[in-house]
Amino acid sequence: MKSNLKFDFIVNKENNTVNVNREFAANLELVWEAWTNPEILDLWWAPKPYRTKTKSMDFREGGMWLYAMISPQNEMHWCKNEYHKIVYQLMFSGLDAFCDENGVVSKEMPRTHWTNTFLEQGKNTLVQITAKYDSLADLEKIIQMGFKEGFTMAMENLDQYIEARFKLRQQNKTSNKARVSSYLNFDGKTEEAFLFYKQVFGTAFLGKGIERFGDIPAEAGNPPVAEEIKKMVLHVELPILGGHILMGTDAPKEMGFTLAKGNNMHLCLEPETREEADRLFNELSAGGNVTMPMADMFFGAYFGEFSDKYEINWMINYQNQV
Template sequence: MESNLLMNFSIDKENKMVNIKREFDAPLSDVWSAWTEAEILDQWWAPLPFKSETKIMEFKEGGRRLYAMVGPEDQKRWSTFDYSSISPKTNFKYAATFCDADGNPNSEFGSSYWDINFSEKGERTIVDIAITRDSLEDLLKIVEMGFKEGMTATMKTLDTIFESRKK
């Protein structure tokens, strides 16, 4: 089934930024929970056949999420989210960094700086994401690695979670 929900993905090379604007057919409180609670994040924050597995999650300013994307052969790719600001049900920001299982950063990749805004539009919720990298080269590298396809797939998985709650 093709979704009629808004999904915009654009690259702003001048500002080393990716913008994603995505609409969800769910109330703001549910969408906020899906982005901020490990139990729900782990159900959708990885493109299939990968799954997300949170080791540590402290959703607070100065807090951290340490998680792995786990592949079908149980291979793990670790990352951290370091939360820098949180305005409940409105916005939160974090730096996302590839790392090892203990959270030590992988210096090859640098970080992505996420700024995520949430707003209500009737019965639906809009999530507006700005992701900045330190260099255009870094930004293009994550896009080449399939970032758009991965984000599109994970958002569809999140749609499925919201649909299943309505039944």
């Protein structure tokens, strides 16, 4: 977490609550999406070294999110969140409980009554979280289980994921000239693949060349990058033919990524205007599946992501600042 972002964690034993105020360096639309889209939640919700895997999610009043926290030894700890009230991009509340893989609630474990409120504050978004428990004993048990430490790490995972995935794109594009690129994800073989492509096409890497997870700035409060992924590739760009750009990154499981055939490649369009970005997004995504609506990102881009009706993955990325 960046040191200038608000983070309060207050335990109130008089009313059996934990109150958290957590600020993120992104706009409201992006933060709301990160908290309500299961594909994005799976990337950051679990504290390291655990990871999250969603079994099902129905984000509506009366709906439920059923998911597992998976340990490095592949032990699965199941939870479910039943949604009670949802006000789009303003708040949602619900009941979170430990359960089995079918959603049958454990009676031995505390249940958490959540209320999450989202407030846009300039370029940042403040999430106000109230976690209420049925008894003081439940509150004390959840604190003893490491709730503060785990929740803090999850919030930092979201910071780190946003920064790692998007920040470096702006560094490598120095004008608003339109271009098309292909964004490739690898399971630890990005460097090997891109050195092969570099040899085949006889071109040179753009920007700073191969950037690695170990290059992420060690800002105050930022979670450390695991040693086993420091040498993995965070971002690389290589021109091939006709001005086309290959971009690539490793997708380590330690960062919460779940790489599979079908989600390992996107076509990335970078139009010259914001209006063209909207047109491309709206027309290409019609009948498809929007995973991230077009929105202004804190890193200076207007960005969206989706798969079209033919299940082809696309990114639309317009740089507001150059």
